[in-house]
Amino acid sequence: MNISRHELNALVNSRYVKRGEQIVQEGSIVLDRISSESIHAYAIGTGIYQITLSRSDTTKQLTGICSCPAFLDFGPCKHIAAAGLARLQPGYMPDEWCCEQKENLKKTIYFLNKKTKTELIETILRFVAQDQDLLDSV
Numbered sequence: 001m002n003i004s005r006h007e008l009n010a011l012v013n014s015r016y017v018k019r020g021e022q023i024v025q026e027g028s029i030v031l032d033r034i035s036s037e038s039i040h041a042y043a044i045g046t047g048i049y050q051i052t053l054s055r056s057d058t059t060k061q062l063t064g065i066c067s068c069p070a071f072l073d074f075g076p077c078k079h080i081a082a083a084g085l086a087r088l089q090p091g092y093m094p095d096e097w098c099c100e101q102k103e104n105l106k107k108t109i110y111f112l113n114k115k116t117k118t119e120l121i122e123t124i125l126r127f128v129a130q131d132q133d134l135l136d137s138v
């Protein structure tokens with residue numbers, strides 16, 4: 001899927017576009033799958049977030065979703081901007097570290113998908129037990 005800078009600017013607040021530019025410069029966006037209908041990307045920093053850019057079926061307008069907490073509260077975020085900007089930049093290459101992180105994430109998702117609810121709870125509890133801050137928050 002191709003997008004234009006104009007569409008991206010219409011979708012994401014200019015403040016977040018600026019932050020997105022920084023993210024692209026750092027090489028922290030991994031473009032994962034680009035099809036005729038969508039762009040899937042990962043933003044890798046302190047957290048790992050999944051981004052999807054696509055077009056509305058009816059209006060053909062560019063839309064985006066991101067798994068980060070800011071998206072839930074404020075809508076189109078810096079990660080969506082960064083994914084779009086990376087798509088717009090010819091020959092964009094992510095930082096090598098980010099590619100490794102993405103592969104690790106894929107393995108983890110694959111592993112977690114095979115677990116039962118009880119096993120997932122046990123896994124979460126094991127992590128929580130290792131982290132005092134997390135332990136205090138539950």
Ligand SMILES: [Zn+2]
Nearest residue numbers: 066068077079
């Ligand atoms: Zn985001």
